Amino acid sequence: MIESAQMKNDTPLRTFDVETIRREFPVLSRSVHGHPLAYLDNGASSQSPNPVIDAVDDYVRRHHSNIHRGVHTLSQEATALYEAARDRVMRFINARARSEIILLHGTTEAVNLVAQSYARPLLRAGDEILITHLEHHANIVPWQMVCAQTGAKLVVAPIDSRGEVSVAAIEALMGPRTRLLACAHVSNALGTVLPVAQLVQSAKSRGIATLIDGAQAVAHMQVDVRALGCDFYVFSGHKMYAPTGVGVLYGREEVLERMPPWQGGGDMILTVSFEGTTYNALPYKFEAGTPNIAGVVGLGAAIGFLESIDRPAAQAHEEALLAYAHATLGTIPGLRVIGTAREKAGLVSWVLDGVHPHDLGTILDQDGIAVRTGHHCAxxxxxxxxxxxxxxxxxxxxxxxxxxxxxxxSLMRALHLFGRGAD
Amino acid sequence: MDLKDLYRDVILDHNRNPRNFGPLPSASADAEGFNPLCGDRLNLHLRVVDERVEDVRFEGQGCAISTASASLMTEAIKGKTRAEALALFERVHALLTEDAAPADESLGKLCALSGVREFPARVKCASLCWHTLASALNSPEPRSVPAVSTE
Structure with a gap:
């Protein structure tokens, strides 16, 4: 189709064999409307490979029990599997200690926890929380809620026409009342990779806390929270080949120590009486109630899977796919890419003259191609x-x-159907 | 399922050239419809005199199905009484959602919407304008009709 781009099919990555990878993902062999599934909606949720499916299956079939409770064998096995997954998460993002890894239900819950447990007790009327214009609703609404509760103000850093944020523009908005910078690592709507290392450094030098929303980053690049130096890093399992309903809050231990528990319940306590309760230590202080144990086991297996492949080669493969997608979309008449940042990862968004995204989603689906259409929670x-x-x-x-x-x-087919295509 | 069953020529034509599109300064009722799934918005303007829809126009941005459905609706209800327009809403709703509903030839051009029911994710696109219409016609305070949402 496009010669220069097609060459990429052959040239890169002798070490990365995509067909071997594909065989690990059972769903990829199914068909949709008579066509092989082309699953291009990984930003919403990615598929799971055999090691994840098998780990969840084995847990449910052989080891399921409640964790941190019983002295019986199954409870000990379930606890060991659960805590082993925590250790894997710790190593995966290079956290200092397992106490810094809070296992939750997803990115959204993690942001809400930080908003309510870190920000809410800290914020005074007139204080400021700084975000950017490209955030997912999950990194906007929890801050709006805590601002309404405290009288703090939400300050929004601008983006430019490419969908980039500039360090200088964000620094200009860091003032004496700025208490927290919360921003995406990778934009889910535009694909922009934000200069998070520089932003964290700028914030730290001004005494501003930092939260990085890594939901769209962790599957696509290696993340090192110690090198980043952020106070909080949050992400979900289901965008990195694990099941839904499990996610991670990384927090620096000294910051987490000072935070009060968010939700009360079992597992987050040491002793309870009607006169008072003493809370459990980190990380359990923030894990009230029975968690998604099977999901956490799946998350651990997903990390094991990612560690088993050549990640730099996988990253190069994804970068080549993105470049090829941009080249391919560039040949479609009337198509405009939304989000043209110089550094992008994982995804491309566009609008097509005369064909509404919702219609396009239906037309592509008829050809077996799964994409996301809509406002992308942004x-x-x-x-x-x-x-x-x-x-x-x-x-x-x-x-x-x-x-x-x-x-x-399929895009050309849509144009023809809507009478927009040249013959 | 064939895409041409969903995107029939009538639908594509009304999408490209929507009828009765634009503001209606003499409207006696305005209603807003919103589809949170796709972010589509629709503003419906009606002039109802003596229980009869004398004029109707719509504005907004939407997919081909929602635009064509609104355009076809405005053609179909202009001149009808409030009761006739509400009865038509019921019949179109059945056409869009009930598998067994026979293609009712008396619906005329609106029959073009029958392909939508094979695409469940798109039924709300076609029904948004009709729910907005019903809300406007049923409201005792036509100037302050609450916004209609498909969710």
């Missing part, structure tokens, strides 16, 4: 680019150049 981004919605293709390690060729062909 309505302020849609407003900024004056579009009601976009269509988004987001990639994982198992996607192929041939799938992007099919996307291009």
């Amino acid at each position: 309505m302020p981004v849609m407003d900024f680019f004056s579009v009601p919605a976009t269509t988004r293709a987001s990639f994982a390690i198992y996607n192929t150049f041939a799938e992007i060729d099919r996307l291009g062909a």
Whole structure:
């Protein structure tokens, strides 16, 4: 289809065999409307490989019990599996200690926990929380809620027409009342990679706490929270080949120590009486109630899977896919890519003249191609680019150049159907 | 399922050239519909005189299905009484959602919407304008009709 881009199919990554990877993901062999599934909606949720499916299956079939409770064998096995997953998460993001890894239900819950347990007791009327214009609703609304509770103000750093944020623009908004900078590592709507290392450094030098939303980053690049130096880093399992309903709050131990518990209940206590309760130590202080044990076991297996592959080669494969997708979309008449940051990862969004994203989503689905259409839980981004919605293709390690060729062909088919295509 | 069953020529035509599109300064009722799934918004303007829809126009941004459905709706209800328009809402709703509903030839061009029911994710696109219409016609305070949401 595109010669220069097609060459990428052959040239890169002798060490990375996408077909071997694909065989690990059972769902990729199914068909949709008579076509092989081309799953390009990984930014919403990625598929799980056999090691994850098997780990969850084995846990449910052989080891399921409640954790941290019983002295019986199954409870000890379940606890060991659960805590082993925590250790894997710790190593995966290079945290200092297992006490810094809080296992939750997802990124959204992690942001809410920080908003309510870290920010709310700290904030006074007139204090400021700094975010950017490209955040997911999950990194906007919890801050709006805590601002309403405390009288603090939400300050929003601008993006430019490429969908980039500049360090200087954010620094200009860091003032004496700024208490926290919360921003994405990778934008879910635009694909922009934010200069988070510089932003954290700028914030730290001014005594401002930092939270990085890594939901769209962890599957695509190696994350080192110690090198970043952020106070909090949050992400979800289901965008990195693990099941839904499990996610991680990383927090620096000294910061987590000072925070009060968020939710009360079992497992987060040491002793309870009607006169008072003493809370459990980290990380259990923030893990009230029975968690998603099977999901956590799956998360541990997903990390094991990622550690078993050549990650730099996988990252290079995804970068080549993204470049090829941009080249392919560039040949479609009337197509405008939304989000043209110089540094992007994992995904591409676009609008197509005369074909609404919702119609496009249906047409691509009929060709077996799964994409996301809509506002991507980032309505302020849609407003900024004056579009009601976009269509988004987001990639994982198992996607192929041939799938992007099919996307291009299906887009041309949509144009013809709507009477927009040249013959 | 065939895409041409969903995107029939009538639908594509009304999407490209929506009828009765624009503001209606003499409206006696305005209603807003919102589809949170896709962010589509629809503003419906009605002039109802003596229980009859004398004029109707719509504005907004939406997919081909929602635009064509609104355009076809405005053509179909203009001149009808309030009761006739509400009865038509019921019949179109059945056409969009009930598998067994026979293609009712008396619905005329609106029959083009029958392909939508094979695409469950898109039924709300087609029904948004009709729910907005019903809300406007049923409201005792036509100037302050609460916004309709498909969720």
